[in-house]
Amino acid sequence: MRIRDLVWETGSALDANRGRSLLTVLGIVIGIAAVIAMTALIGGVKQSLVGELGLNQARMVDFFAWPEREVTLDDLKNLEERMPEYECLTATSYANGEVKSETKTFSGTIMGVLPNYERVMGVKMTQGSFIKDHDQDSVALVAVLDQGAVKQLYGSPDEQVVGRTISISNVSYSVVGVSESTSYMGNGGTVYLPFSTCASRLTGDWGIGSINGLAREDADMSTIAETTMQTLADYFQMSEDQAKEDVYAYTMQSVIDELETTMASFQLLMTAVASISLVVGGIGIMNMMLTNVTERIREIGLRKALGARSSDITKQFLLESVCLCLAGGFIGVVLGYLGSFALTGVAGSMMELGATSAPLRPMIDVKSVAMVTGICILIGVLFGYYPARRAARLDPVESLHYQ
């Protein structure tokens, strides 16, 4: 018996029982839909997180120490030398104040940043460019707004604002760029100034407020926080007790880990739903295949009389149940994907991903489709084997005379 014959037989057998087949695969459909919805959602959440935090964010470490004295840019340079596990470090200072455009005023976060802040934090620009080295060196009166700030100052986050002027404490700054908002920074609106400008014009001191480091790609993220805190304590000559209080290092990895723990419970629930419906679905398939065998006893007897081997009969019925499962799996993939769109709204608010952040989009990947195909074949074989063997073992003489 050739593959082509097997496929033909299977096609015509399934075609003859279309309605019943459809009902039978319902369990498989639900099970596979659950699997797909689950993987699409988890994939989507992870994807949106990467988009949200920037691609570098898994490698970003947020750390600082509060020694008795002020931490300065010189300390940053020294720390950079002592921390070879980082590609680069960047410093930030914070100020508060009224930010004014021609028509509106708001009080948001004002940050003094170094030019490499863009790279370390994975800032994404929507207009213009970020603060440059020469802005820092020349203490330039330039500002970068995030979309939240643009919205506050000009009404819409999409307003073209490069080249316009804002003022903070009666000093005018020219806007050179707009960056995407991240929920990480809050949605109230952020204004970035060159670190030097912020220090000389707004805060009046050159102290650093926080440090962010971009770890090297091969750095061990699980131990980097520990190492960094140790280096900080050593550098600032802090006692063990003091270091416990006044040194911190925080990686995005821990945020991702936390999220994964949340996802794991969701995954467990969906896996339970999926496995139960797949088992129920498999039993349904087995039941239908047994009915099929009984209904076609004479046909089986005839095929054997005409020269079918037991293995030909086994193959024919096995392929039929596998195809049933695959058909159910296909419908399940479509429904699961559609369903995950509906669920993203719920999950999105559950995860408290900000409204201005990238929308949560379910992810469908080749891997989960391949997995589903595997599951379907497995169920088809597992639950189709007994009916198929039963068909193959039928006695041809008795089957031919079965009424």
Add this chain to the structure above:
Amino acid sequence: MPAVIDIRGVHRIYESAAGYTHALKGVTLRVERGEFLCVMGPSGSGKSTLMNTLGCLDTPTSGTYRLEGVDVSTLTDDELAELRATRLGFVFQSYNLLPRATVLRNVMLPLVYSDCPVSQREQLARKALASVSLPEQYFDHRSNELSGGQMQRVAIARALVNDPAVILADEPTGNLDTATGNMVLRTFRRLRDEGKTIVLITHDAEVADWADRTVHIRDGRLLTDEQERALQAAHPGTRSAT
């Protein structure tokens, strides 16, 4: 050249809840190539059991069966299946066609199991259908759209399509009226003229008249014509038993 069918001292004892049934009691029979043999006997005499044995669907309890010189008791299940696919053709009383499949598809069914290349199948099926004189217009009809006589001719074409050593027909006219039955028998007769070997089983003496030779079976034993005539003389009327 060995006989197509050569069975010697074949016994078949069925074991069932009701006890043992000795269906064949030492049957010995030779069928030569090109012969049209009729096995006749009343109901329950063991005709179908003999037919199933000849068709390698059933294994004798004892005795030997050589098909074209091959002792079938030495063959594995898969080898027996191959033998059925290539050397044996079956015609049943109730046709046993696949009702939803077309006539051509039904006739091609044995070719699926005999490893015949797909490209040759339709041609072989058309040839077989031509030799049972089924008009071409029916080839693409579903088999359940045909009359009984047409269905039985499709079944004969299906038995022919692999060019088997022997065609085994178990009461092929049992479900047909006399005129249609005669048409089917004429088909067998013509196939025999073309050199096919045919074993036909019946309980109807008029059907037996179409064959070259008739053997009688009674209670699992084959009788010669003389023995049968003697029996007839002693108990007139038993011949028309159903």
